Amino acid sequence: MTLIRFFLGKGGVGKTTSAAAYSLYKALQGKRVLVVSLDPAHNLGDVFDTELGDEPVKLMDNLVAIEVDYDRMIKKHLKELTEKIKDIYGYLKIFNLDKYVDVLKHSPGVEEQASLEKIIEIVRKYGVGEKAFDIIVFDTPPTGLTLRIMALPTISLIWIERLIKLRLAILERRKTISSITGEQFEIEIAGKKFKVPTSIKEDPIFKELTKLKDEYNWINKRLIDPRTTAAIMVINPETLPVLEAYRAVIFLKKINVPVTHLIVNKVFELDTIPERLRPRIEEQEKALSLAKEKLPGLEMIKIPYLEREPRGLDMLKRVAEYLSSVP
Protein backbone atom coordinates (compact mmCIF):
# COMPACT_ATOMS: atom_id res chain seq x y z
CA MET A 1 0.00 0.00 0.00
CA THR A 2 1.38 3.41 -1.00
CA LEU A 3 1.97 5.71 1.96
CA ILE A 4 0.84 9.33 1.69
CA ARG A 5 2.62 12.08 3.61
CA PHE A 6 1.59 15.72 3.84
CA PHE A 7 3.98 18.34 5.19
CA LEU A 8 1.90 21.21 6.55
CA GLY A 9 2.55 24.51 8.23
CA LYS A 10 2.74 28.25 8.12
CA GLY A 11 4.56 30.05 5.30
CA GLY A 12 8.33 29.81 5.44
CA VAL A 13 8.67 27.40 8.39
CA GLY A 14 10.43 24.73 6.35
CA LYS A 15 7.72 22.52 4.80
CA THR A 16 9.55 22.15 1.52
CA THR A 17 12.91 21.56 3.17
CA SER A 18 11.42 18.90 5.47
CA ALA A 19 9.42 17.24 2.69
CA ALA A 20 12.50 17.14 0.46
CA ALA A 21 14.76 15.82 3.24
CA TYR A 22 12.25 13.15 4.25
CA SER A 23 11.85 12.06 0.63
CA LEU A 24 15.60 11.85 0.20
CA TYR A 25 15.97 9.84 3.41
CA LYS A 26 13.35 7.31 2.37
CA ALA A 27 14.80 7.03 -1.15
CA LEU A 28 18.25 6.34 0.31
CA GLN A 29 16.64 3.61 2.39
CA GLY A 30 15.47 1.99 -0.82
CA LYS A 31 11.85 3.14 -0.87
CA ARG A 32 10.47 4.41 -4.16
CA VAL A 33 9.43 7.97 -3.44
CA LEU A 34 7.46 10.54 -5.41
CA VAL A 35 7.56 14.05 -3.97
CA VAL A 36 4.97 16.50 -5.27
CA SER A 37 4.87 20.25 -4.72
CA LEU A 38 1.30 21.51 -4.59
CA ASP A 39 2.36 25.02 -3.67
CA PRO A 40 1.55 27.60 -6.36
CA ALA A 41 4.75 29.38 -5.32
CA HIS A 42 6.98 26.36 -5.86
CA ASN A 43 10.32 26.04 -4.16
CA LEU A 44 10.85 22.29 -4.24
CA GLY A 45 13.10 22.62 -7.28
CA ASP A 46 15.10 25.33 -5.50
CA VAL A 47 15.59 23.09 -2.49
CA PHE A 48 16.76 20.17 -4.65
CA ASP A 49 18.77 22.63 -6.72
CA THR A 50 17.21 21.21 -9.88
CA GLU A 51 14.66 22.46 -12.37
CA LEU A 52 11.33 20.69 -11.85
CA GLY A 53 8.01 20.83 -13.65
CA ASP A 54 4.62 19.27 -14.25
CA GLU A 55 6.21 16.10 -15.62
CA PRO A 56 8.05 13.81 -13.18
CA VAL A 57 11.83 14.42 -12.95
CA LYS A 58 14.12 11.69 -11.63
CA LEU A 59 16.43 13.19 -9.02
CA MET A 60 18.31 10.00 -8.17
CA ASP A 61 17.58 6.30 -7.80
CA ASN A 62 14.17 5.86 -6.17
CA LEU A 63 13.40 9.58 -6.07
CA VAL A 64 11.11 11.39 -8.50
CA ALA A 65 9.72 14.92 -8.13
CA ILE A 66 6.88 16.96 -9.62
CA GLU A 67 6.00 20.63 -9.33
CA VAL A 68 2.34 20.85 -10.27
CA ASP A 69 1.68 23.51 -12.91
CA TYR A 70 -1.06 25.51 -11.19
CA ASP A 71 -2.32 27.44 -14.21
CA ARG A 72 -2.50 24.29 -16.27
CA MET A 73 -4.27 22.44 -13.43
CA ILE A 74 -6.94 25.14 -13.05
CA LYS A 75 -7.45 25.47 -16.80
CA LYS A 76 -7.88 21.70 -17.11
CA HIS A 77 -10.35 21.65 -14.22
CA LEU A 78 -12.44 24.45 -15.74
CA LYS A 79 -12.33 22.87 -19.19
CA GLU A 80 -13.61 19.55 -17.85
CA LEU A 81 -16.27 21.31 -15.82
CA THR A 82 -17.42 23.33 -18.82
CA GLU A 83 -17.62 20.21 -20.98
CA LYS A 84 -19.64 18.41 -18.32
CA ILE A 85 -22.07 21.30 -17.96
CA LYS A 86 -22.50 21.62 -21.70
CA ASP A 87 -22.98 17.89 -21.95
CA ILE A 88 -25.63 17.77 -19.27
CA TYR A 89 -27.42 21.02 -20.02
CA GLY A 90 -26.83 21.03 -23.77
CA TYR A 91 -30.59 21.36 -24.34
CA LEU A 92 -30.45 24.82 -22.77
CA LYS A 93 -28.84 26.18 -25.91
CA ILE A 94 -31.32 29.03 -25.95
CA PHE A 95 -29.51 30.47 -22.95
CA ASN A 96 -25.98 31.66 -23.29
CA LEU A 97 -24.32 28.85 -21.34
CA ASP A 98 -20.86 30.27 -22.01
CA LYS A 99 -21.72 33.31 -19.97
CA TYR A 100 -22.56 31.13 -16.96
CA VAL A 101 -19.53 28.97 -17.42
CA ASP A 102 -17.37 32.07 -17.52
CA VAL A 103 -18.59 32.98 -14.05
CA LEU A 104 -17.22 29.67 -12.78
CA LYS A 105 -13.69 30.85 -13.45
CA HIS A 106 -14.05 33.52 -10.84
CA SER A 107 -16.09 31.62 -8.32
CA PRO A 108 -14.60 30.86 -4.92
CA GLY A 109 -13.30 27.39 -4.29
CA VAL A 110 -12.04 26.71 -7.81
CA GLU A 111 -8.42 26.52 -6.65
CA GLU A 112 -9.24 24.05 -3.86
CA GLN A 113 -11.43 21.93 -6.11
CA ALA A 114 -8.78 21.82 -8.83
CA SER A 115 -6.07 20.96 -6.28
CA LEU A 116 -8.11 18.13 -4.83
CA GLU A 117 -8.70 16.74 -8.29
CA LYS A 118 -4.95 16.92 -8.90
CA ILE A 119 -4.30 15.01 -5.66
CA ILE A 120 -6.81 12.36 -6.72
CA GLU A 121 -5.20 12.16 -10.18
CA ILE A 122 -1.72 11.74 -8.67
CA VAL A 123 -2.77 9.13 -6.11
CA ARG A 124 -4.66 7.19 -8.81
CA LYS A 125 -1.74 7.35 -11.22
CA TYR A 126 1.18 6.80 -8.85
CA GLY A 127 -0.34 5.23 -5.77
CA VAL A 128 -2.25 2.29 -7.19
CA GLY A 129 -1.24 -0.84 -9.08
CA GLU A 130 2.01 -2.61 -9.79
CA LYS A 131 4.01 0.48 -10.62
CA ALA A 132 2.86 2.40 -7.57
CA PHE A 133 5.46 4.30 -5.54
CA ASP A 134 6.04 3.23 -1.94
CA ILE A 135 5.52 6.76 -0.68
CA ILE A 136 3.92 9.88 -2.14
CA VAL A 137 5.02 13.04 -0.33
CA PHE A 138 3.04 16.25 -0.74
CA ASP A 139 4.72 19.57 -0.12
CA THR A 140 1.77 21.86 0.47
CA PRO A 141 0.86 25.55 0.23
CA PRO A 142 0.66 27.42 3.57
CA THR A 143 -1.86 26.04 6.09
CA GLY A 144 -5.13 27.81 5.21
CA LEU A 145 -5.39 26.67 1.61
CA THR A 146 -4.15 23.16 2.41
CA LEU A 147 -6.75 22.64 5.12
CA ARG A 148 -9.52 23.74 2.78
CA ILE A 149 -8.29 21.27 0.16
CA MET A 150 -8.10 18.42 2.66
CA ALA A 151 -11.56 19.15 4.05
CA LEU A 152 -13.12 19.26 0.62
CA PRO A 153 -13.96 15.54 0.30
CA THR A 154 -15.69 15.49 3.70
CA ILE A 155 -17.64 18.68 3.04
CA SER A 156 -18.47 17.75 -0.53
CA LEU A 157 -19.72 14.32 0.50
CA ILE A 158 -22.30 15.89 2.83
CA TRP A 159 -23.39 18.10 -0.02
CA ILE A 160 -23.47 15.35 -2.63
CA GLU A 161 -25.57 13.11 -0.38
CA ARG A 162 -28.16 15.87 -0.14
CA LEU A 163 -28.08 16.59 -3.85
CA ILE A 164 -28.54 12.92 -4.61
CA LYS A 165 -31.63 12.81 -2.39
CA LEU A 166 -32.97 15.91 -4.08
CA ARG A 167 -32.30 14.47 -7.50
CA LEU A 168 -34.04 11.23 -6.60
CA ALA A 169 -37.08 13.18 -5.46
CA ILE A 170 -37.14 15.15 -8.73
CA LEU A 171 -36.86 11.98 -10.82
CA GLU A 172 -39.55 10.29 -8.74
CA ARG A 173 -41.95 13.18 -9.37
CA ARG A 174 -41.24 13.24 -13.06
CA LYS A 175 -41.90 9.52 -13.21
CA THR A 176 -45.21 9.87 -11.36
CA ILE A 177 -46.36 12.61 -13.71
CA SER A 178 -45.37 10.77 -16.86
CA SER A 179 -47.07 7.60 -15.62
CA ILE A 180 -50.28 9.65 -15.26
CA THR A 181 -49.97 11.36 -18.63
CA GLY A 182 -48.62 8.21 -20.26
CA GLU A 183 -45.97 10.27 -22.07
CA GLN A 184 -42.30 10.99 -21.69
CA PHE A 185 -41.78 13.83 -19.23
CA GLU A 186 -41.18 17.18 -20.85
CA ILE A 187 -40.16 20.58 -19.62
CA GLU A 188 -40.88 23.84 -21.33
CA ILE A 189 -38.23 26.52 -21.63
CA ALA A 190 -38.79 29.72 -23.57
CA GLY A 191 -41.74 28.20 -25.38
CA LYS A 192 -39.85 25.06 -26.44
CA LYS A 193 -40.42 21.59 -25.08
CA PHE A 194 -37.61 19.25 -24.07
CA LYS A 195 -37.78 15.61 -23.12
CA VAL A 196 -35.92 15.01 -19.87
CA PRO A 197 -35.03 11.76 -18.07
CA THR A 198 -37.29 10.26 -15.43
CA SER A 199 -35.12 7.31 -14.34
CA ILE A 200 -31.81 7.02 -12.54
CA LYS A 201 -30.36 5.05 -15.42
CA GLU A 202 -30.91 7.76 -18.02
CA ASP A 203 -30.20 10.79 -15.85
CA PRO A 204 -26.75 12.30 -16.49
CA ILE A 205 -26.95 14.42 -13.34
CA PHE A 206 -27.58 11.42 -11.12
CA LYS A 207 -24.72 9.62 -12.85
CA GLU A 208 -22.39 12.58 -12.31
CA LEU A 209 -23.33 12.89 -8.64
CA THR A 210 -22.74 9.20 -8.05
CA LYS A 211 -19.39 9.39 -9.82
CA LEU A 212 -18.31 12.30 -7.66
CA LYS A 213 -19.50 10.54 -4.54
CA ASP A 214 -17.44 7.45 -5.40
CA GLU A 215 -14.40 9.55 -6.23
CA TYR A 216 -14.51 11.56 -2.99
CA ASN A 217 -15.19 8.45 -0.94
CA TRP A 218 -12.21 6.80 -2.59
CA ILE A 219 -9.78 9.59 -1.73
CA ASN A 220 -11.29 10.26 1.68
CA LYS A 221 -10.89 6.64 2.66
CA ARG A 222 -7.17 7.02 2.01
CA LEU A 223 -6.83 10.41 3.63
CA ILE A 224 -8.34 9.28 6.92
CA ASP A 225 -6.63 5.90 7.09
CA PRO A 226 -3.73 6.00 9.57
CA ARG A 227 -2.17 2.97 7.83
CA THR A 228 -1.77 5.07 4.68
CA THR A 229 -1.79 8.73 5.52
CA ALA A 230 0.10 10.96 7.92
CA ALA A 231 0.05 14.72 8.14
CA ILE A 232 3.27 16.11 9.53
CA MET A 233 3.10 19.58 11.04
CA VAL A 234 6.12 21.80 10.59
CA ILE A 235 6.68 24.80 12.85
CA ASN A 236 9.44 27.10 14.03
CA PRO A 237 10.06 27.59 17.74
CA GLU A 238 7.94 30.75 17.79
CA THR A 239 4.52 31.41 19.24
CA LEU A 240 2.60 32.13 16.01
CA PRO A 241 3.51 28.94 14.15
CA VAL A 242 2.68 26.92 17.30
CA LEU A 243 -0.75 28.50 17.61
CA GLU A 244 -1.45 28.05 13.92
CA ALA A 245 -0.36 24.41 14.10
CA TYR A 246 -2.60 23.90 17.13
CA ARG A 247 -5.64 25.19 15.22
CA ALA A 248 -4.70 23.14 12.16
CA VAL A 249 -4.42 19.95 14.22
CA ILE A 250 -7.84 20.53 15.78
CA PHE A 251 -9.28 21.03 12.31
CA LEU A 252 -7.57 17.93 10.90
CA LYS A 253 -8.88 15.86 13.82
CA LYS A 254 -12.38 17.05 13.00
CA ILE A 255 -12.07 15.75 9.46
CA ASN A 256 -10.30 12.60 10.74
CA VAL A 257 -6.97 13.11 8.98
CA PRO A 258 -4.23 11.48 11.09
CA VAL A 259 -1.56 13.91 12.31
CA THR A 260 1.50 12.12 13.64
CA HIS A 261 4.59 14.34 13.98
CA LEU A 262 5.54 17.85 14.87
CA ILE A 263 8.75 19.06 13.27
CA VAL A 264 10.19 22.04 15.09
CA ASN A 265 12.53 23.46 12.49
CA LYS A 266 15.23 26.12 12.85
CA VAL A 267 15.89 25.58 16.53
CA PHE A 268 18.80 27.66 17.83
CA GLU A 269 21.29 25.34 19.46
CA LEU A 270 24.13 27.48 20.73
CA ASP A 271 26.90 26.50 23.13
CA THR A 272 27.29 30.05 24.30
CA ILE A 273 24.46 32.48 23.86
CA PRO A 274 25.41 35.98 22.72
CA GLU A 275 23.74 38.60 24.91
CA ARG A 276 21.85 40.04 21.92
CA LEU A 277 20.20 36.67 21.22
CA ARG A 278 19.18 35.96 24.82
CA PRO A 279 15.57 37.23 24.49
CA ARG A 280 15.21 35.22 21.30
CA ILE A 281 16.36 32.02 23.01
CA GLU A 282 13.96 32.67 25.88
CA GLU A 283 11.14 33.04 23.37
CA GLN A 284 12.21 29.81 21.72
CA GLU A 285 12.03 27.96 25.06
CA LYS A 286 8.57 29.42 25.71
CA ALA A 287 7.37 28.40 22.25
CA LEU A 288 8.73 24.88 22.76
CA SER A 289 6.86 24.48 26.05
CA LEU A 290 3.73 25.90 24.44
CA ALA A 291 4.08 23.33 21.63
CA LYS A 292 4.39 20.50 24.18
CA GLU A 293 1.36 21.78 26.05
CA LYS A 294 -0.85 22.42 23.00
CA LEU A 295 0.18 19.48 20.85
CA PRO A 296 0.85 16.68 23.31
CA GLY A 297 -0.22 13.83 21.03
CA LEU A 298 2.40 14.44 18.36
CA GLU A 299 5.93 13.08 18.26
CA MET A 300 8.22 16.10 18.38
CA ILE A 301 11.33 16.29 16.19
CA LYS A 302 13.73 19.20 16.52
CA ILE A 303 15.89 20.33 13.60
CA PRO A 304 18.56 22.90 14.41
CA TYR A 305 19.03 26.16 12.62
CA LEU A 306 21.78 25.16 10.22
CA GLU A 307 24.76 27.32 9.44
CA ARG A 308 23.81 27.30 5.77
CA GLU A 309 20.56 27.15 3.80
CA PRO A 310 19.74 23.47 3.37
CA ARG A 311 19.82 23.24 -0.42
CA GLY A 312 21.04 20.40 -2.60
CA LEU A 313 21.30 16.72 -1.75
CA ASP A 314 24.29 16.95 0.61
CA MET A 315 22.76 19.60 2.85
CA LEU A 316 19.39 17.85 2.72
CA LYS A 317 21.02 14.67 3.96
CA ARG A 318 21.93 16.58 7.11
CA VAL A 319 18.31 17.56 7.68
CA ALA A 320 17.22 14.03 6.78
CA GLU A 321 19.15 12.54 9.72
CA TYR A 322 16.64 14.14 12.06
CA LEU A 323 13.66 12.65 10.26
CA SER A 324 14.50 8.96 10.63
CA SER A 325 11.64 8.34 13.05
CA VAL A 326 8.95 9.40 10.55
CA PRO A 327 7.64 6.17 9.02
Ligand SMILES: Nc1ncnc2c1ncn2[C@@H]1O[C@H](COP(=O)(O)OP(=O)(O)OP(=O)(O)O)[C@@H](O)[C@H]1O
Ligand atom coordinates in the same frame (compact mmCIF):
# COMPACT_ATOMS: atom_id res chain seq x y z
N1 LIG B 1 16.90 24.03 9.51
C1 LIG B 1 17.13 25.11 8.76
N2 LIG B 1 18.23 25.87 8.97
C2 LIG B 1 18.47 26.97 8.23
N3 LIG B 1 17.67 27.39 7.25
C3 LIG B 1 16.56 26.69 6.99
C4 LIG B 1 16.24 25.50 7.72
N4 LIG B 1 15.09 25.00 7.22
C5 LIG B 1 14.71 25.83 6.22
N5 LIG B 1 15.58 26.83 6.08
C6 LIG B 1 15.48 27.95 5.12
O1 LIG B 1 14.29 28.65 5.42
C7 LIG B 1 13.64 29.09 4.24
C8 LIG B 1 12.22 28.56 4.19
O2 LIG B 1 12.26 27.14 4.07
P1 LIG B 1 11.22 26.36 3.12
O3 LIG B 1 11.21 26.94 1.78
O4 LIG B 1 11.50 24.92 3.28
O5 LIG B 1 9.87 26.73 3.89
P2 LIG B 1 8.37 26.51 3.41
O6 LIG B 1 7.58 26.29 4.65
O7 LIG B 1 8.33 25.50 2.36
O8 LIG B 1 8.06 27.94 2.80
P3 LIG B 1 6.79 28.34 1.88
O9 LIG B 1 5.65 28.51 2.81
O10 LIG B 1 7.25 29.63 1.28
O11 LIG B 1 6.62 27.25 0.90
C9 LIG B 1 14.52 28.63 3.11
O12 LIG B 1 15.38 29.65 2.72
C10 LIG B 1 15.29 27.47 3.71
O13 LIG B 1 16.51 27.23 3.07
Ligand SMILES: [Mg+2]
Ligand atom coordinates in the same frame (compact mmCIF):
# COMPACT_ATOMS: atom_id res chain seq x y z
MG1 LIG C 1 7.48 25.58 0.42
